[in-house]
Amino acid sequence: MTGVPAGFDALLFLSFGGPDRPEDVRPFLENVTRGRGVPPERLDEVVQHYLHFGGVSPLNRLNREMIAGLRDELDRRGRSALPIYFGNRNWHPMVADTLAEMVADGHRRILVFPTSAWGGYSGCRQYHEDIANALAGVGAQVSLTIRKLPQFAHEPAFRAAVADAVRQGLERFADGGAAPRLVFTAHSIPESADRSAGPADAGGGLYSRQVTDASAAVAALVGAEGFDVVWQSRSGPPQVPWLEPDICDHLRVLSESGVSRVVVCPIGFVSDHLEVVWDLDSEAADVASELGMEYVRVPTVGTDPHFVRMIADLVERYCDGGGDVTALGCGDNGMSCRKDCCVPVRRR
Incomplete structure (x- = not known):
């Protein structure tokens, strides 16, 4: 297959997730807030926010639009055989299911682009944890390298x-x-x-x-x-x-x-x-x-050509085995970039 990078053979587009039906709203929000001490009345309030818009988050649709733009950009660069998969932290398609699909499709070296520019626990380290949990679900029957791309706030x-x-x-x-x-x-x-x-x-x-x-x-x-x-x-x-x-x-x-x-x-x-x-x-x-x-x-960056090209630049920087693996946010197989970086705050 032409256009397949020598280093990594697939890309996982990893995001936060959102409900696609009114009946999904409460379970989704419970996933998001589990263990965070969010008052029930605040949860009830946010449920109503979603129901105000028909109980559907636009996030999955918007992510798929970004993926489509990225697909076109990678095709233009001769990376047409690099497949892009979509997974979420908090709602379907869940990252564990997506990773299992990627492994079943034969992929063993996977780059991950998370839709957060920033450092911090929720913005970075938790994505490493998402990868580690998904990897544990796959089991030890295959040898994988799953590399999370770094933070991009400075790009x-x-x-x-x-x-x-x-x-x-x-x-x-x-x-x-x-x-x-x-x-x-x-x-x-x-x-x-x-x-x-x-x-x-x-x-x-x-x-x-x-x-x-x-x-x-x-x-x-x-x-x-x-x-x-x-x-x-x-x-x-x-x-x-x-x-x-x-x-x-x-x-x-x-x-x-x-x-x-x-x-x-x-x-x-x-x-x-x-x-x-x-x-x-x-x-x-x-x-x-x-x-x-x-x-x-003003609009968010979403499908802005500058932003789509930035994602493609990150992918190309790392997919052939290059890129700075010590950059903030970059790590393999769920290991954060620094042992003590962006640790979660202990909740009382």
Whole structure:
């Protein structure tokens, strides 16, 4: 078969997962929040968010659109015989089932692209655990090498894709009126989880630093004079401190300071899945409307050509046996890049 790389013979596109039917919503959310101390009333609230949109997450569809774009890009590069499989952490197609399918199809050296740019437990190390658990399900009857590709928050093509989206939003205000305030958002996490994000000898805070650094780089690319980094989608008990400010609270602060226009960029997400659509297009948009603010939420990178090419670049960098195997996030067979990196916070 032409186009098959010598080093790795398949790619696993690994994502978070989402329900495809209303009856799947509660089981899916229970998978996501298991062991995390999320109050039942918060779970009930999020169930209603999904039901508001028919009980279907757009995430699986959006991932398949990204996979289709990546397939076209790899074909263009002569990698037509490198198959792409799709698996999820929290809902079907589950990664364990997908890996079993890949092994049955004869694949033994597999690259994994996870749809998270960032360090931290949920954004990186947990994907290693997903791989390890799936590998345990396959058993020891075959010898496999499953290499997770590294974090990509620093990749110029990722930042260029975000900048493309931000420019679209800024153009909406190209009327000579007041300049909009640029606001970047990412998923909030407990402050304790952020302190444990990254190698233990690096002082923690890798996740929030990566988000802030990427936001600053994008702001520079689009020529923004100022920007803010805020957070969204917290789900833990109220007594546990999470990264702040929340996007809705921040919009109120901006309004009080005289800001009348905002461009909101969900830099922390690669797809317009339900948390983006609900938290930004519903809750935050409603707050902005109440405040009389002009509000534009820009697209996630998704199928932006810069982003698709970045994924293909990562694949090509590693698939023939090259690439930096010491890069943050890179690891084989469920082993994290550093023994003490992004360890989960012990829950009380």
